Amino acid sequence: MKVILGATQSLRFIDMNEEFLSFLWKYGLYESGNFFSEGEKIEIIHPGEHNTDSGPDFFNTRIKIGDTIWVGNAEIHVKASDWNRHNHDQNSAFDNVILHVTYENDIPVYTSKGLKIPAIELTFDQQYLTNYSVLMADQQWIPCGDQVNKVDRFIISAWLNKVGIERLECRIEPIHKNLADTTNNWEEVLYRQISRSFGFHVNSFPFESLAKTTPFHIVKKHAHDLFQLEALFFGQSGFLENDYSDDVYYIRLKKEYEFLKTKYTLRPMDVHLWKFMRLRPVNFPTVRIAQLAALIHHHQSLFSLLFEKEQLSTLYHSIVDDLSEYWNTHYSFGKVSQFQKKTLGSESAASITINTVIPFFFVYGTVMGNRDILDRVLQFLEMISPEDNAEITNWKKVGIVPFNALESQALLQLRSHYCVKRRCLECGIGSRIIRNIHSYLNQ
Numbered sequence: 474m475k476v477i478l479g480a481t482q483s484l485r486f487i488d489m490n491e492e493f494l495s496f497l498w499k500y501g502l503y504e505s506g507n508f509f510s511e512g513e514k515i516e517i518i519h520p521g522e523h524n525t526d527s528g529p530d531f532f533n534t535r536i537k538i539g540d541t542i543w544v545g546n547a548e549i550h551v552k553a554s555d556w557n558r559h560n561h562d563q564n565s566a567f568d569n570v571i572l573h574v575t576y577e578n579d580i581p582v583y584t585s586k587g588l589k590i591p592a593i594e595l596t597f598d599q600q601y602l603t604n605y606s607v608l609m610a611d612q613q614w615i616p617c618g619d620q621v622n623k624v625d626r627f628i629i630s631a632w633l634n635k636v637g638i639e640r641l642e643c644r645i646e647p648i649h650k651n652l653a654d655t656t657n658n659w660e661e662v663l664y665r666q667i668s669r670s671f672g673f674h675v676n677s678f679p680f681e682s683l684a685k686t687t688p689f690h691i692v693k694k695h696a697h698d699l700f701q702l703e704a705l706f707f708g709q710s711g712f713l714e715n716d717y718s719d720d721v722y723y724i725r726l727k728k729e730y731e732f733l734k735t736k737y738t739l740r741p742m743d744v745h746l747w748k749f750m751r752l753r754p755v756n757f758p759t760v761r762i763a764q765l766a767a768l769i770h771h772h773q774s775l776f777s778l779l780f781e782k783e784q785l786s787t788l789y790h791s792i793v794d795d796l797s798e799y800w801n802t803h804y805s806f807g808k809v810s811q812f813q814k815k816t817l818g819s820e821s822a823a824s825i826t827i828n829t830v831i832p833f834f835f836v837y838g839t840v841m842g843n844r845d846i847l848d849r850v851l852q853f854l855e856m857i858s859p860e861d862n863a864e865i866t867n868w869k870k871v872g873i874v875p876f877n878a879l880e881s882q883a884l885l886q887l888r889s890h891y892c893v894k895r896r897c898l899e900c901g902i903g904s905r906i907i908r909n910i911h912s913y914l915n916q
Contacts, residue, residue, distance in 0.1 A: 489576055489602075490551065491530075491549050491551060493602070493605055493898065494549050494550075494574065494576055494595060495523065495530055495531075495549045495898075496605075496904065496907070497595055497597055497601065498520050498547070498549060498574050499520055499523055500904070500908060501520065502597055502598075502601055502908065503596060504596045504597065505517055507596075508593045510591035510592070510593075511591075513538050515536055515537070515538050515572070515591060515593060516536065516537040516538075517536055518535040518536055518537055519533075519535040520534060520547065521533045521534030521535070521546065521547055528566050528567075529546035529547065529566075529567055529569070529570050530546075530547060530548055531546060531547040531549070532546055533546075534546060534571060534572060536571060536591075538591060543572075545569045545570060545571035545572075546567075546569050546571065547571070547572045547573075547574055548561065548567065548572075548574065549575075550573065550574075550575050550576075551575065551576045551577065552575060552576070552577045552579050553573060553575045553578045553581070553582055553592055554579050554580045554582075557580075557582065561582075562582060562583055562585060564585060565585050565586075567584065567585070568584045568586055570584070570590055571590070571591065572591055572592070572593065573590045573591065573592040574595060575593070575594055575595070576594065576595060577594065578592045578593070578594045598910055600910050601907060601908065601910070604907045604908075604909065605897070608895075608897045608903060608906065608907065609895060609897070614867055614870075614871070614892075615871065616895060616897055616903070617897070617902065617903055617906055621872065621873060621902060621906075622871060622872025622873065624906065628901065628902065629901075629902060630876075630880070632883075632900070633875075633879070633880045633883035633884065633887070634851075634879065634880075634883070635883075635901065636886050636890075636891075636901075637851075637854065637879040637882050637883035637886070638851070639883075639886060639890075640882050640883060640885070641835045641850070642835075643886070644832040645832060645835065645836045647666070648662060648833055648836045649836065651665050651666070652836075658689075659837065661689045661690075662833070663830075664689040664692070664769075665681060665684040666829050666830075666832075666833055667765075667829055667830070668683060668684035668765060669681040669829070670824075670825045670828060670829040671762075671764065671825070672758070673756065673761070673821070673824075675748050675752065675756075676747060676748055676758045676761065678746070679710070679747050679748075679758065680758075680761070682742055683706065683709055683762075686709055686742060687705060687706065687739070691705070691737055692769060693774075695733075696769050696770055696773040697770070697773065698770075699767065699797055700725075700726075701729060701733070702766045702769060702770055703726060703762075703763060703766045703797060704725075704726045704727075704729035704730040704733060705730065706762050706765065706766050707726055707730070707759075708727070708731075708734060708739070708741055709739060709742060710741070710742055710747065710758075711743055711744030711745075711747075712744055712759060712762075713726060713727045713730050713741075714741070714744060715806070717806055717807035719807070720806055720807050722799045723806045749805075754804040754810070755804070755813075757804050757805055759803075759804065759806065760800065760805075760815050763796045763797065763800045764794075764796060764817045766796075766797075767794045767796045767797070767816075768794055768817075770794075771794045772794075794816060795814070795816055796814075796816065801813065801814055823857055823860075824860070826857070827854065827860070827878050827882065831853060831854060834846060834853075835847065838850060854877060854878045854879035855876075855877045855879050857878035858877065858878065859875035859877055859880060860878065860881040860882070864884070864888065865881055865885075868884050868888075887900070887902075
């Protein structure tokens with residue numbers, strides 16, 4: 474089955490596919506009064522749970538054939554003969570299929586045990602297929618760019634809430650890996666994650682390496698003294714290997730680090746790992762290291778800080794702290810610059826909170842089975858203002874304005890994981906557009 478798009482779209486043929494048939498089956502978008510098997514009427518009680526992994530397409534499907542209720546699996550194919558083409562007739566994993574759902578029931582099919590499987594053909598309103606085809610052919614920034622602003626805001630908000638949680642779940646793998654590496658040392662893991670976030674993509678790897686080569690149990694012993702903390706971090710990062718004889722502060726840091734290096738048997742990183750190219754001076758890794766040192770100095774127990782805050786909405790302000798005086802007139806060692814306080818900006822602090830602290834909190838609440846923490850995570854994201862970047866600006870152009878950080882994060886996830894991949898059938902917004910029998914295209 475193919476459909477030809479109308480004059481508003483480029484002429485294009487769209488093949489009928491299993492994904493679309495599964496969509497129709499899942500939402501009951503078909504004419505259901507004419508299903509029969511061996512002369513007995515088939516009633517669909519429940520389509521089942523959609524399976525996106527290997528095996529039958531839907532689990533726990535419930536149907537009634539005659540007077541008997543059957544519970545099992547359902548398999549979807551464009552043509553019934555696809556059953557044999559996919560070798561399901563030889564695969565015992567499909568022996569529990571109780572219903573074969575097709576667009577064209579061209580042949581009878583059997584399980585590996587030789588049992589005939591009841592089959593039905595789906596018939597449906599062609600507007601669904603037209604709606605789907607238009608989305609698949611659209612070449613805009615997002616497939617539904619002309620239609621998304623016509624969808625009810627409640628539907629959009631509900632979907633963004635789900636996708637926002639999905640984005641959090643996508644970020645938990647590095648946290649779990651660090652937990653495994655540190656035998657579930659939560660404080661050490663938070664320290665590593667926050668350190669990495671100070672690299673802001675460009676220097677995230679060297680910042681993570683800095684944290685791993687400078688364990689938090691050592692850092693904590695010197696967190697009360699900002700000078701010692703800077704000596705530790707700048708020494709371990711490799712920035713104290715030069716000889717700036719005219720820079721008194723640098724010489725002092727270098728001398729202090731030599732003592733700490735011997736005391737803890739430390740080995741510095743290769744300084745060439747750090748990147749300065751195409752960075753504004755305020756984003757130099759030297760400035761970011763000083764900011765990290767200031768954060769830890771002012772809040773020596775990062776982990777307990779998260780739980781001491783009565784209102785999580787104020788947490789990200791804790792990341793904006795004063796650096797040592799030296800950095801007011803320096804962006805790097807050995808070169809004096811015009812006076813400028815280099816505290817971490819509120820936008821950068823919010824970014825660290827949204828992208829690092831919140832996912833950490835999410836994992837902690839999940840592992841501990843603490844629903845209260847998980848609820849606070851989402852409440853916190855709902856209290857923070859939405860991010861403002863080029864991608865969010867594009868969403869605003871199509872009429873979707875995020876209310877908070879949870880929604881702006883969800884929009885980033887939505888485009889990269891759904892819109893770009895044309896997963897409209899799986900999208901709460903896209904599926905609503907496809908299911909609109911009167912079509913947003915005509916409104």
